[in-house]
Amino acid sequence: MLVTDKRLKIAGSSLLGVFAKCTDKVVLVPHEVGEDDRKILEAGLKVPAIQVMAGVGSVLGSLVAANSNGFVVTHHAGNEELQILREHGRVARLPARINATGNVILVNDSAALVHPELSSKACETVEQTLGVKVEKGTIGGLKTVGMAGVATNKGLLVHPRISKEEIAVLEELFKLPVDVGTVNLGSPLVGSGILANSQGYFAGIETSGPELGRIEDALGFLV
Numbered sequence: 001m002l003v004t005d006k007r008l009k010i011a012g013s014s015l016l017g018v019f020a021k022c023t024d025k026v027v028l029v030p031h032e033v034g035e036d037d038r039k040i041l042e043a044g045l046k047v048p049a050i051q052v053m054a055g056v057g058s059v060l061g062s063l064v065a066a067n068s069n070g071f072v073v074t075h076h077a078g079n080e081e082l083q084i085l086r087e088h089g090r091v092a093r094l095p096a097r098i099n100a101t102g103n104v105i106l107v108n109d110s111a112a113l114v115h116p117e118l119s120s121k122a123c124e125t126v127e128q129t130l131g132v133k134v135e136k137g138t139i140g141g142l143k144t145v146g147m148a149g150v151a152t153n154k155g156l157l158v159h160p161r162i163s164k165e166e167i168a169v170l171e172e173l174f175k176l177p178v179d180v181g182t183v184n185l186g187s188p189l190v191g192s193g194i195l196a197n198s199q200g201y202f203a204g205i206e207t208s209g210p211e212l213g214r215i216e217d218a219l220g221f222l223v
Helices: 035-045 079-086 120-130 164-174 209-218
Strands: 027-029 049-051 064-067 070-073 090-093 105-107 111-114 133-136 149-151 156-158 178-180 194-196 201-204
Touching: 027 035, 035 049, 035 201, 064 105, 064 120, 070 079, 070 120, 079 090, 090 120, 105 120, 105 149, 111 120, 111 164, 120 133, 133 164, 156 164, 156 209, 164 178, 178 209, 201 209
Parallel strands: 027 049, 070 090, 111 133, 156 178
Antiparallel strands: 064 070, 105 111, 149 156, 194 201
16 A cells, blocks of 8 residues: 555544554554554554554553563553563553653653653663663653654654753764654644654644655655
């Protein structure tokens, strides 16, 4: 299947990053995503789509942090869900009161920026499970770094209010270019509206042409 339009909805929503999570190996989607949309995601991201719940509902993207090495999930995730994920990498529950794991961890295959209030034990869990260097920090002053940014192995797109100091931290940590942008006609929470890996990306259905151009440039898809 040839995917030409990079805009779509998941579970009837433009908040793709809230409802799904992708890596360079898989894309996780909730059960209500239909077969046609699964095929579109698989073709555009060049990975298989895995249907799974993450303990409390369909907002998978908010409840799972993931890369090619594994998955760190909400502490509410059940054993059945963990067993499905173990077929695709290492898996651990985040040992923290924070439930929205995907919202508080920005990660690719080499590094992770995490919520500044995560405990040392939680940071160690992220480091060991995902095989990455971990640092605490913010993006645009926001602690929910997973919603304020998108990171692939080719680049980062982040909240437009990010400071120069925060950009320097990201560039040093990820060793990749960092750019700013929006999604879904002006939303600065780019992590909530974009699904991206090294092979492809999708943005929420409301995303404008100029926003798509910025996304493609930041994440390395402009030839």
